[in-house]
Structures are given as structure tokens and as C-alpha cells.
């Protein structure tokens with residue numbers, strides 16, 4: 618029987634176990650890594666989690682107004698290098714999550730920041746009205762992801778994860794509700810996925826194929842005119858073919874939130890069954906015994922958790938005890 622504490626590999630990365638801290642945005646008012654972030658990550662690492670995905674890290678200087686970490690210029694690299702060093706002391710892998718937030722930002726709070734989007738559709742959660750991206754801006758944002766990924770590599774991160782979930786900019790390109798474009802980036806799913814696949818290849822070009830790239834996706838947008846199952850399977854096929862090392866399966870919180878987790882299990886199982894790619898299932902993972910059962914009966918072998926690590930700093934100790942029972 619396989620256990621969650623078996624050492625395991627995701628592509629070229631070896632992990633002490635199969636439990637991953639999913640991204641939790643870090644508050645830092647000027648975008649620089651601060652001591653409190655380093656302390657948080659060091660505690661997670663010393664408790665023995667398998668890998669840590671950082672909170673969303675901004676790729677775009679325009680979004681620097683948001684109070685979260687960024688890698689939008691070289692000046693931010695030394696702080697990240699220190700953070701990575703604190704985690705690597707414990708032989709724990711750390712993955713930089715790269716993001717462009719877009720209309721998920723409540724712009725009123727940030728001096729009227731103009732956010733970009735595939736189409737000028739107000740965000741359903743924040744009401745923020747964005748401006749439709751021009752082709753040049755599409756290429757520019759792709760380049761910013763690539764530049765930030767190279768900085769992440771130079772800072773010593775083990776991989777990057779492209780944030781393509783939760784109705785952030787890249788996720789909006791996939792979603793018919795948000796993407797009304799009639800050019801090569803709108804319409805059929807192959808077009809709606811183009812922003813993501815081109816961003817991925819721009820990152821590969823900048824960092825080389827020896828630096829792993831993970832992608833976090835929505836398996837559902839939780840709205841009627843969101844992505845459907847065929848879209849998700851097509852996207853995962855494209856990502857697998859392109860060579861991503863892992864797909865983290867998440868989704869938008871909808872009424873599913875009120876069901877016991879894991880919320881996106883069915884989608885994750887189907888993705889893992891139909892694609893030769895590592896799947897990380899995130900959202901509502903709570904019970905060690907349930908994750909162990911999934912590990913042994915399905916092709917989903919890695920489990921992400923965010924809130925459990927916030928609520929229970931000694932979670933890994935408890936899980937380790939449960940593993941010994």
C-alpha cells in the first residue's frame with residue numbers, strides 16, 4: 618500500500634511526501650519579501666510539508682499597488698532568494714506561483730488601477746470593469762510572465778506555477794463569460810487556451826526545459842457560461858502535450874463549497890486518467906484517511922491544502938501520527 622509519506626517525484630523534483638501547501642497570498646505592502654513571510658514559510662518547511670506553492674506573485678509592475686509579493690523586477694530577487702534558502706534548509710521544495718490578478722482586484726481600493734482583461738466584462742465578484750487587452754498587451758503580459766519565471770529560477774525556486782484559476786486574468790481567457798473576443802484568442806477552446814499555452818512556451822523559452830512548470834486550473838468556473846468539462850479536458854490535453862510537469866486542479870467556489878470536500882475530485886480523477894501528467898488535487902482535502910484511499914485507488918497522487926495549514930500549524934505532525942496508526 619502506498620502512503621502519503623512515501624518520498625515521491627513530480628517530474629525532476631523529489632518530494633519528502635505527497636502533501637503540498639497550496640498557494641496562500643502573502644501580505645507585503647511594498648511587494649518585497651519580508652521577515653514575516655520568511656518566518657511563515659520556514660515554519661511550514663520545518664514541519665515537513667512535501668512542497669510549498671507560494672502565494673500569488675505578481676508579474677506586472679502595474680499591479681505592484683496590490684499588497685502582495687511580486688517578481689516584476691530584479692530588485693525583488695534577493696528577498697525571494699532568502700525565502701527559498703529558508704525553505705531549502707529543510708529539503709522542502711518551493712514553487713513560485715506567478716499571477717496577473719486583473720479584475721479580481723477591487724480597483725477602488727487601489728487608486729483606480731486600470732486592470733486588463735480579455736474583454737471588457739465586469740468581474741462577477743468585485744464588479745471591477747477592465748479594459749480589453751490589445752494584441753500587443755497580450756504579448757507583453759506573456760513576456761512579463763516569462764521574465765518573472767526567469768527571476769524565480771535565478772532566486773533558486775524549484776519550479777513555477779502559472780496561476781490559471783479563480784477568474785484571474787489567464788483563467789478569464791478560458792471562460793466564455795469573460796472572453797468575448799473574435800480574434801485568435803476567443804471562440805473555440807483551442808483559441809481561449811492560447812493565452813495560457815503561449816505564456817507557458819514563453820516561460821520555457823526564458824527558463825529552459827530543465828526548470829519545471831506547473832499550472833493551476835479551474836475545473837469549474839461555477840457559472841452557467843463558464844468552462845465546461847470538454848473545455849477542461851481539452852486544456853489539460855494541450856498542457857500535457859506541451860510538457861507541463863503538474864496540473865493543480867482547483868475551481869471556483871460555488872455551492873460545491875458547502876459539500877464536504879474534496880470539491881473537485883471527479884474532475885481531477887478524469888484528468889489524471891486521461892493524461893500522462895501529475896495531478897495535484899486541491900480544495901477541501903481534510904482527512905488523511907481519505908487522501909490515502911485516493912492515493913491507492915485512483916491516479917491522483919498529490920494533495921494540496923491551503924486553509925488546513927492556516928488553521929492548524931502542526932497539521933503535518935498530526936498527519937504523521939495518523940500515518941503511524
Ligand SMILES: Cc1cc2nc3c(=O)[nH]c(=O)nc-3n(C[C@H](O)[C@H](O)[C@H](O)COP(=O)(O)O)c2cc1C
Nearest residue numbers: 639640641642672673867899900901902922923924
Ligand atoms: C487566505 C487565502 C489566500 C489564498 N491565496 C491564493 C493565491 O494566492 N493563489 C491561489 O492560487 N490560491 C489561493 N488561495 C486558494 C487556495 O490555494 C486553495 O485553492 C483553496 O483555499 C482551496 O483549498 P483548501 O480547501 O485546502 O483551503 C487562497 C486561499 C486562502 C484561504
